[in-house]
Amino acid sequence: MIYRKGYKRRDGSKGWTKAYYCRIRQAxxxxxxxxxxxRDKGAARQWAADKxxxxxxxxxxxxxxxxxxxxxxxCVPYSEMVGAFAQNMTARGCSASHAKRTKAYLENTGKELAWRLLH
Incomplete structure (x- = not known):
């Protein structure tokens, strides 16, 4: 079932959410x-069917x-993964300068190769 949730506005009138919701039976x-x-009902139906x-x-x-x-x-963006990797490097005890250089190297490589997602 695909639907939009209703809510009450400050002025007392009723509004509807912009995104659609669905109820799915879990495994x-x-x-x-x-x-x-x-925001499109057809896209929401497809999303619910996939789920x-x-x-x-x-x-x-x-x-x-x-x-x-x-x-x-x-399906996480490449830039987000590089940032998380650099944070992980500093958490593991690598020097901040090494983490910074590695992050810059990976970002430049990703930009040159036009990587958007890391698969």
């Missing part, structure tokens, strides 16, 4: 509400939830 049988993040398909695959034992999480993790 363990519970019903969970998700924000699709879509329901994932849950069916988990319930059937075809794929594990950890595998789906790993697949989503690969």
């Amino acid at each position: 363990d049988g519970t019903l969970r509400e998700f924000s699709t993040g879509c 329901a398909k994932e849950q069916e695959r988990i319930a059937a034992g075809v794929v594990l939830p950890a595998e789906i999480q790993t697949a989503r993790h690969g």
Whole structure:
């Protein structure tokens, strides 16, 4: 079911959220509400269908939830991954100058190769 949530405005009138929501039955049988993040109803339906398909695959034992999480993790922007890697370097005890140089090197390489996502 795809729907928009209603809310009460400060002036007392009723408003509707811009993004659509959906309720999907999880692999363990519970019903969970998700924000699709879509403003178009057709796109929200497709998002909900993909999410329901994932849950069916988990319930059937075809794929594990950890595998789906790993697949989503690969859709992180390259620049975000480089920043996280540089922070991890300093947390592991690398010098700040080394982390800064490595981050600059990786950012320049990613820019030259036009990498947007790290797969």
